[in-house]
Amino acid sequence: EDQVTQSPEALRLQEGESSSLNCSYTVSGLRGLFWYRQDPGKGPEFLFTLYSAGEEKEKERLKATLTKKESFLHITAPKPEDSATYLCAVRLPNNAGNMLTFGGGTRLMVKP
């Protein structure tokens, strides 16, 4: 069964303390891995799409990387405003519906 697993479930960081979030998947023939940020009471906000192993994308303090079995979201020198739930999702192969399968998310809390 195709699965997407995120770890850790929750992460507390001090402001400026860099770390990484993990998203591992058991899918063959991935058609894209997506990272989203979700604030409480809001819908997910699109961050990155990665398509192939070795690909990297950056946006401000965030950097997403992809291997054949997992993706990392690196957060460099985080600030309190980076606190949110980060979701990863994969688009399955041969899926005519283009739907995404989500991991459970990582709740990130950055303390000043």
Added chain:
Amino acid sequence: GAVVSQHPSWVICKSGTSVKIECRSLDFQATTMFWYRQFPKQSLMLMATSNEGSKATYEQGVEKDKFLINHASLTLSTLTVTSAHPEDSSFYICSALRLLYNSPLHFGNGTRLTVT
């Protein structure tokens, strides 16, 4: 960036009544829209896939007669929770897919439904 508007952002209704939630793609055409449900501190669970001009495809365990989905145009899909009960209280989020290969989903800001 792509904008998806969802309305209302929150609604409180009495048990037994029906509630309609709208999802609009404001600056692009969406042949496919998805409806998700999210419980507190949990991830998104896909309820159904809505294609413009055709019947929605429901995920296993989702009652199609309870959650009526209509996708009448390329920019509007609606979810109607019929005869709502307290256990239907949840956060409902829609998303829309642009007509581009492998484009990401763009999400609305969700609707918090509380059934009393």
